[in-house]
Amino acid sequence: AKLVYDFAEGNRDMKDLLGGKGANLAEMTNLGLPVPGGFTITTEACQRYLADGRHADGLAAELGEHLEALEATMGRKLGDPADPLLVSVRSGAKFSMPGMMETVLNVGLNDESVDGLSRQAGGNDRFAWDSYRRLIQMFGKTVCDVPGEEFEHALHHAKVAKGVKDDVQLDADDLRALVTAYKKVFLKHTGHDFPQEPREQLDLAIEAVFRSWNADRAILYRRQERIPADLGTAVNVVAMVFGNLGPDSGTGVAFTRDPATGERGVYGDYLQNAQGEDVVAGIRNTLALAELADLDEKSYAELLDIMTRLEGHYHDLCDIEFTIERGKLWMLQTRVGKRTAAAAFTIAAQLVDEGVIDLDEALTRVSGAQLAQLMFPRFDLAGDPAVLTRGVGASPGAAVGEVVFSAADAVAAAATGRSVILVRRETNPDDLSGMIAAQGILTSRGGKTSHAAVVARGMGKTCVCGADALEIGRDRFTVGGRTVREGDVISIDGTTGRVYPGEVPVRPSEVVQYFEGHLDPALANEPLVAAVHQLMTHADAAAALTVRTNADTGPDAARARRFGAQGIGLCRTEHMFLGDRRELVERLILAHTAAERDDALGALQPLQRADFLEIFREMNGLPVTVRLIDPPLHEFLPSLEDLAVQVAVAKARGEQADRDERMLAAVRRMHESNPMLGLRGVRLGLVIPGLFAMQVRAIAEAAVALAAEGGRPRPEIMVPLVGAVQELETVRAEAEKIIAEVVAGSDVQVLVGTMIEVPRAALTAGQIAEAAEFFSFGTNDLTQMGWGFSRDDVEGAFFWRYLELGIFGISPFESIDREGVGRLVRIAAAEGRATRPDLKLGVCGEHGGDPESVHFFHEVGLDYVSCSPFRVPVARLEAGRAAI
Numbered sequence: 001a002k003l004v005y006d007f008a009e010g011n012r013d014m015k016d017l018l019g020g021k022g023a024n025l026a027e028m029t030n031l032g033l034p035v036p037g038g039f040t041i042t043t044e045a046c047q048r049y050l051a052d053g054r055h056a057d058g059l060a061a062e063l064g065e066h067l068e069a070l071e072a073t074m075g076r077k078l079g080d081p082a083d084p085l086l087v088s089v090r091s092g093a094k095f096s097m098p099g100m101m102e103t104v105l106n107v108g109l110n111d112e113s114v115d116g117l118s119r120q121a122g123g124n125d126r127f128a129w130d131s132y133r134r135l136i137q138m139f140g141k142t143v144c145d146v147p148g149e150e151f152e153h154a155l156h157h158a159k160v161a162k163g164v165k166d167d168v169q170l171d172a173d174d175l176r177a178l179v180t181a182y183k184k185v186f187l188k189h190t191g192h193d194f195p196q197e198p199r200e201q202l203d204l205a206i207e208a209v210f211r212s213w214n215a216d217r218a219i220l221y222r223r224q225e226r227i228p229a230d231l232g233t234a235v236n237v238v239a240m241v242f243g244n245l246g247p248d249s250g251t252g253v254a255f256t257r258d259p260a261t262g263e264r265g266v267y268g269d270y271l272q273n274a275q276g277e278d279v280v281a282g283i284r285n286t287l288a289l290a291e292l293a294d295l296d297e298k299s300y301a302e303l304l305d306i307m308t309r310l311e312g313h314y315h316d317l318c319d320i321e322f323t324i325e326r327g328k329l330w331m332l333q334t335r336v337g338k339r340t341a342a343a344a345f346t347i348a349a350q351l352v353d354e355g356v357i358d359l360d361e362a363l364t365r366v367s368g369a370q371l372a373q374l375m376f377p378r379f380d381l382a383g384d385p386a387v388l389t390r391g392v393g394a395s396p397g398a399a400v401g402e403v404v405f406s407a408a409d410a411v412a413a414a415a416t417g418r419s420v421i422l423v424r425r426e427t428n429p430d431d432l433s434g435m436i437a438a439q440g441i442l443t444s445r446g447g448k449t450s451h452a453a454v455v456a457r458g459m460g461k462t463c464v465c466g467a468d469a470l471e472i473g474r475d476r477f478t479v480g481g482r483t484v485r486e487g488d489v490i491s492i493d494g495t496t497g498r499v500y501p502g503e504v505p506v507r508p509s510e511v512v513q514y515f516e517g518h519l520d521p522a523l524a525n526e527p528l529v530a531a532v533h534q535l536m537t538h539a540d541a542a543a544a545l546t547v548r549t550n551a552d553t554g555p556d557a558a559r560a561r562r563f564g565a566q567g568i569g570l571c572r573t574e575h576m577f578l579g580d581r582r583e584l585v586e587r588l589i590l591a592h593t594a595a596e597r598d599d600a601l602g603a604l605q606p607l608q609r610a611d612f613l614e615i616f617r618e619m620n621g622l623p624v625t626v627r628l629i630d631p632p633l634h635e636f637l638p639s640l641e642d643l644a645v646q647v648a649v650a651k652a653r654g655e656q657a658d659r660d661e662r663m664l665a666a667v668r669r670m671h672e673s674n675p676m677l678g679l680r681g682v683r684l685g686l687v688i689p690g691l692f693a694m695q696v697r698a699i700a701e702a703a704v705a706l707a708a709e710g711g712r713p714r715p716e717i718m719v720p721l722v723g724a725v726q727e728l729e730t731v732r733a734e735a736e737k738i739i740a741e742v743v744a745g746s747d748v749q750v751l752v753g754t755m756i757e758v759p760r761a762a763l764t765a766g767q768i769a770e771a772a773e774f775f776s777f778g779t780n781d782l783t784q785m786g787w788g789f790s791r792d793d794v795e796g797a798f799f800w801r802y803l804e805l806g807i808f809g810i811s812p813f814e815s816i817d818r819e820g821v822g823r824l825v826r827i828a829a830a831e832g833r834a835t836r837p838d839l840k841l842g843v844c845g846e847h848g849g850d851p852e853s854v855h856f857f858h859e860v861g862l863d864y865v866s867c868s869p870f871r872v873p874v875a876r877l878e879a880g881r882a883a884i
């Protein structure tokens with residue numbers, strides 16, 4: 001295969017082969033924009049190099065040909081002592097991996113060509129030596145692993161010796177001396193002299209870029225961003241242009257719109273008399289791009305013109321790297337630019353308004369994850385609070401609380417109602433209780449896959465990790481000379497990773513206010529809110545899946561409905577047995593006779609009916625799936641340990657404890673080693689006479705009551721934990737009798753269906769569909785039983801290790817495991833529908849609100865997903881995105 005492409009031979013669709021940078025350089029070249037000459041070595045050449053440890057056959061020859069062609073166009077030879085061509089050797093993978101891999105500038109300079117370069121620049125020695133010292137520095141660092149600080153030190157010394165602050169104040173002689181110093185550093189660390197042969201420099205630099213694909217930080221970054229490890233990077237060899245030739249030269253970055261807010265306009269930074277990295281490195285203070293207009297009107301106008309063309313061409317926000325060499329503008333890079341969540345929505349809607357893209361396309365420009373970010377509460381930064389330090393925003397949210405340093409302190413403080421932030425160097429499974437108790441978590445070590453980050457995201461808890469400037473002690477931490485003691489208040493932002501001293505006020509986000517429908521009028525014209533509205537409306541119109549909510553109270557149901565839920569996919573009934581009703585449940589469990597049991601059930605029944613009526617009212621006209629009681633009944637009883645102590649104490653005092661003793665016996669009798677696999681779900685219904693019947697009656701009566709009020713109830717009764725059709729048939733037969741009796745004379749219809757959450761149910765779905773009018777996939781239990789992971793135990797205990805090892809890229813409880821658990825869903829959906837073509841299919845696990853999973857459920861052809869009220873907008877957006 002061809003291993004090297006001239007810029008004129010490529011285009012933007014060749015990212016797989018040419019990497020993003022190479023493909024876009026080619027595209028700009030073919031658009032006729034001023035791009036320096038150059039060529040791209042393919043990602044395939046990199047893959048071969050990494051696999052075989054040497055260059056692919058033919059690469060050297062192809063490289064030679066392209067170099068010659070470049071030399072011919074430029075009229076100069078690489079490193080020619082009299083009149084040198086210099087090149088940059090730049091990494092560039094398919095997906096942008098900012099700062100992760102390497103680039104070397106000024107390749108081709110040596111002790112002789114440095115003079116030639118000076119002559120080219122009209123006798124500009126300073127410029128030539130500055131370029132040379134940059135080459136030794138970059139080459140040393142990236143190609144030969146010389147520690148970068150060594151060069152920084154030498155540069156620093158040169159400035160101190162001269163008594164100046166800025167690099168540009170060093171003159172030609174200073175820089176010549178610096179080159180000598182750099183060469184010494186180079187020799188000391190590598191054992192050989194800096195290579196003088198231009199072609200050797202080029203070859204070594206290309207190899208170094210290949211190898212940088214497997215640098216630790218690049219590997220880590222790919223794992224976090226889920227970029228495949230085998231893509232490899234392309235290498236771009238580009239004729240150098242110089243921004244460091246004097247005040248009429250410079251280098252800059254630009255955005256066609258504001259990547260932070262999406263606002264239209266010209267954004268960017270410019271640095272006079274500078275090369276490459278100087279702008280981003282923050283070495284000197286940059287100018288705002290608009291100020292370039294005063295320095296070089298012609299180049300500025302040309303740049304604006306090119307930016308408009310690029311936007312028109314890419315139909316999206318572009319970011320750009322450019323250099324001006326003595327008043328001549330050169331384009332060095334462009335790509336569709338990264339942006340914040342808010343900017344993503346605003347820009348997508350703007351582009352629709354401008355007629356650049358259509359609404360379908362706009363939906364591909366935003367994501368549910370971005371929408372979720374926009375829904376977290378925000379810090380109100382109007383007071384411009386000082387930032388204490390920064391870490392990695394690992395789990396979004398805005399948390400405020402007193403600093404504590406141990407899990408035990410977090411638990412103790414939370415028990416007294418105080419809000420705390422748990423600060424740890426890193427967390428481990430022993431910290432779990434403290435993490436649960438805390439408002440937020442701050443660590444000084446670890447990245448987005450550290451234990452703290454993974455567990456916090458799993459719990460939806462705000463977390464900033466890897467704030468490595470923190471020095472954490474027993475009862476205080478210091479950062480930048482400030483000390484924060486136990487009990488002091490801090491605020492942490494899990495989105496930006498910022499940590500603030502003291503309490504920063506928190507407010508609900510505009511987007512949530514919009515969904516809630518009571519938007520502050522001052523915000524009604526916010527471009528962001530308008531954009532969200534426009535895109536959500538289109539997502540709803542496009543979606544095939546509908547979105548329901550998991551809700552078991554009237555207020556939750558009402559909120560979810562405001563958030564756009566089309567019904568309830570999971571109404572749990574267990575909380576309806578708690579509080580003062582616990583006593584009735586205890587009576588039920590302790591009942592000796594049928595009469596006692598019926599008595600307890602009889603007392604529970606009207607209470608349940610009232611619960612259901614409230615929920616049905618809120619969801620009037622929309623389906624409500626009620627799950628019959630699922631958890632093991634002993635969850636409603638006191639704990640074995642407490643009770644044993646109570647009874648022992650009473651006995652020791654010689655007191656009567658009949659009831660406690662009876663209860664203790666019951667608790668002992670019902671104790672289970674693996675309660676999640678024990679007497680629960682449909683098994684309860686089959687073992688405890690009257691329990692399901694009571695619930696079914698309450699549901700049917702509530703529906704009839706709402707119908708009598710003129711409402712339109714659409715109840716669906718869902719039987720949990722079914723593994724065999726016989727279980728469902730038994731419950732169904734009893735339920736149908738009761739329903740028929742209760743609804744007689746009304747037009748209320750009650751569906752009966754089941755959850756598919758035991759692997760056996762998925763595998764026998766064809767049979768189960770005989771007895772079920774709908775399936776709802778309980779993907780939490782299906783994942784738990786499919787993997788054999790006890791959900792309550794694994795996340796804190798070892799998932800961080802699995803993520804570290806890449807056994808999975810994301811917890812299977814967060815995002816559906818397509819190959820395994822997903823396969824069970826596919827089988828059950830297909831076989832269920834084969835039996836009963838109009839079988840309704842939905843999902844009620846946490847996965848219903850996860851963007852990736854929503855796409856999967858769309859592909860499988862389910863009818864709806866159901867998720868917590870707060871995730872409903874995210875699921876709506878993703879359901880729309882999945883359908884286009």
Ligand code: ADP
Nearest residue numbers: 088090091099103238239240241276277321332
């Ligand atoms: P990154 O991907 O980290 O941005 P680049 O390959 O884009 O790395 O290069 C680093 C810097 O060097 C950028 O500022 C770029 O504009 C500049 N640069 C790269 N090639 C050239 C060149 N041929 N002439 C002048 N500057 C260059």
Ligand code: MG
Nearest residue numbers: 021321332333
């Ligand atoms: Mg770049």
Ligand code: MG
Nearest residue numbers: 720757778781
């Ligand atoms: Mg379940």
